[in-house]
Amino acid sequence: MMRDFFSPGRSTVMAQQAMMTTSHPLATSVGLKCLYDGGNAVDAAIAAAAILALAEPHMTSIGGDCFALVAPKGDTNIHAINGSGRAPSQLDPDALRRMYPDGVIPRHSPHAVTIPGAIDAWYLMHQKWGQARWESLLEPAIGYAKSGIPVHERVALDWSEDAENLNDKDGQRYYLNAGKPYQQGQNFAIPSLAEAFELIAAHGRDGFYNGPVAKDIISKLNDLGGYHRIEDFANIQAEFVTPIHTDYRQRTIWECPPNGQGITTLIMARLFERFDPANMAEADFIHLLAEISKQAYGLRDTFLADPDHARVSVDWLLSDAVIDKAADKINMASASAFAPSDFPTHPDTVYLSVVDQDGMAVSFIYSIFDGFGSGIASPEFGIILQSRGRAFRLDDAHPNVIKPNKRPFHTIIPGMLTHGDKLIGPFGVMGGQYQAVGQTAFLINHLDFGMTPQQALDAPRSFAIDGELQLEKGISKAVADNLASRGHNIVWNDSPIGGGQAIFRDLETGVLMAGSDPRKDGFAAGY
Numbered sequence: 028m029m030r031d032f033f034s035p036g037r038s039t040v041m042a043q044q045a046m047m048t049t050s051h052p053l054a055t056s057v058g059l060k061c062l063y064d065g066g067n068a069v070d071a072a073i074a075a076a077a078i079l080a081l082a083e084p085h086m087t088s089i090g091g092d093c094f095a096l097v098a099p100k101g102d103t104n105i106h107a108i109n110g111s112g113r114a115p116s117q118l119d120p121d122a123l124r125r126m127y128p129d130g131v132i133p134r135h136s137p138h139a140v141t142i143p144g145a146i147d148a149w150y151l152m153h154q155k156w157g158q159a160r161w162e163s164l165l166e167p168a169i170g171y172a173k174s175g176i177p178v179h180e181r182v183a184l185d186w187s188e189d190a191e192n193l194n195d196k197d198g199q200r201y202y203l204n205a206g207k208p209y210q211q212g213q214n215f216a217i218p219s220l221a222e223a224f225e226l227i228a229a230h231g232r233d234g235f236y237n238g239p240v241a242k243d244i245i246s247k248l249n250d251l252g253g254y255h256r257i258e259d260f261a262n263i264q265a266e267f268v269t270p271i272h273t274d275y276r277q278r279t280i281w282e283c284p285p286n287g288q289g290i291t292t293l294i295m296a297r298l299f300e301r302f303d304p305a306n307m308a309e310a311d312f313i314h315l316l317a318e319i320s321k322q323a324y325g326l327r328d329t330f331l332a333d334p335d336h337a338r339v340s341v342d343w344l345l346s347d348a349v350i351d352k353a354a355d356k357i358n359m360a361s362a363s364a365f366a367p368s369d370f371p372t373h374p375d376t377v378y379l380s381v382v383d384q385d386g387m388a389v390s391f392i393y394s395i396f397d398g399f400g401s402g403i404a405s406p407e408f409g410i411i412l413q414s415r416g417r418a419f420r421l422d423d424a425h426p427n428v429i430k431p432n433k434r435p436f437h438t439i440i441p442g443m444l445t446h447g448d449k450l451i452g453p454f455g456v457m458g459g460q461y462q463a464v465g466q467t468a469f470l471i472n473h474l475d476f477g478m479t480p481q482q483a484l485d486a487p488r489s490f491a492i493d494g495e496l497q498l499e500k501g502i503s504k505a506v507a508d509n510l511a512s513r514g515h516n517i518v519w520n521d522s523p524i525g526g527g528q529a530i531f532r533d534l535e536t537g538v539l540m541a542g543s544d545p546r547k548d549g550f551a552a553g554y
Contacts, residue, residue: 039481042553048528049379050547054078066159068383077168088411091395101386107270110148112141115254132417137253139414148265150232165228175216179548183211189398201409223408236260243407281443289440291463294323305475310509317491322353325366332426333434362514380453390441390453458525480529481542488524
């Protein structure tokens with residue numbers, strides 16, 4: 028589909044050999060240079076991810092978690108990596124229930140901080156597939172941490188909104204500029220974080236999980252009442268896990284398995300197979316997307332948890348019996364009620380995708396859960412710590428109840444698309460809870476509506492959540508009125524919904540086609 032050149036927008040970026048796309052210009056540039064210098068897709072993903080911890084510190088940190096899908100040979104032999112952390116081994120759930128009788132772990136609490144899993148996942152991926160020197164991947168981040176990185180427009184907007192979450196003195200010291208949020212065009216430098224990266228560059232994963240960095244983090248959390256121990260950091264292990272998948276419109280969608288919510292995208296795809304969105308009016312499609320998401324998220328919130336503690340299987344959740352029952356509840360004429368949910372809202376994540384000249388593809392997502400995570404920073408190195416532990420429930424009857432050494436339910440999900448025995452490419456959508464809806468809408472835009480990856484990311488978004496149907500401004504008032512007449516509680520979003528990146532290969536020509544979400548500062552580039 029050709030774009031309208033009289034309207035503002037971006038063309039799909041095309042290249043024959045390699046492609047890199049991230050949510051920040053400097054991360055894309057660093058990743059692309061890594062490819063030019065002989066690194067592969069895994070190397071480029073790690074180098075770019077390190078930059079994003081500086082370029083978008085409200086969104087991600089080496090004190091957070093990540094998930095990845097990797098197609099090492101550019102085919103359908105896809106590997107999944109779970110880089111999510113666990114609750115401390117000495118954690119006392121009963122003490123937390125007494126401490127938080129409302130059943131909610133506060134974001135600023137040390138108990139919201141699980142053991143960060145990102146660095147161990149990076150190192151695991153590099154040990155398995157990397158071909159550039161490990162140290163070289165962190166050199167750009169070390170340089171930018173010392174000299175500074177300009178604050179871009181969307182980052183500045185988010186920084187101003189998320190700065191109120193920095194009520195920890197070390198968080199304020201490192202991530203506020205004379206007590207105020209960093210503004211567009213200002214230079215953000217954090218030399219102490221460069222020192223942490225230098226230790227990781229020199230010692231691999233042990234540079235983070237054993238020694239000064241781990242001790243800095245643990246000391247801070249223990250002072251605040253956390254249960255974290257050096258053994259928890261030393262023992263954390265990212266894992267290779269078996270990806271899950273389902274078919275949609277003769278394509279196969281691949282996701283990481285639970286404890287991520289990738290299965291929610293697969294449930295939604297299976298539900299959409301029972302309808303014909305390509306021939307629907309806009310209001311009908313938005314209504315159907317909302318109703319399908321209510322059914323899929325209801326299943327998600329009821330059943331998803333660390334797979335070691337789950338009470339139902341992936342196969343059961345994707346079974347015809349479950350999908351048919353959910354589909355029967357959808358009425359095209361009226362909006363249904365939302366299932367009760369106590370899962371916290373959180374919009375803060377970064378996603379990147381890369382394909383190298385040998386066809387290796389990486390889909391990579393990386394998060395600290397909330398804006399500036401817990402708001403807690405380690406005093407010596409300035410590492411912002413995630414708040415992922417507040418995704419746990421305190422209700423002992425819930426499958427996602429907090430327990431020692433348990434991983435919480437995660438919303439961050441990388442995706443891959445294949446056709447037969449051929450890889451089409453990596454894709455992902457950011458935005459916390461929105462991610463499964465965002466991935467589904469992106470895929471339908473591409474597969475049903477014939478949009479390019481860039482157009483599929485550009486398209487106006489909607490999201491049914493917390494009793495509301497949120498709409499972006501690109502959706503007309505007439506469509507909104509139609510939706511309201513069906514019983515939807517319409518809310519016009521003040522800020523864009525999510526973000527995303529994608530790289531798809533045209534299987535006829537072999538050309539790589541990439542899109543980067545205009546709701547963020549980044550871009551796609553290739554050669």
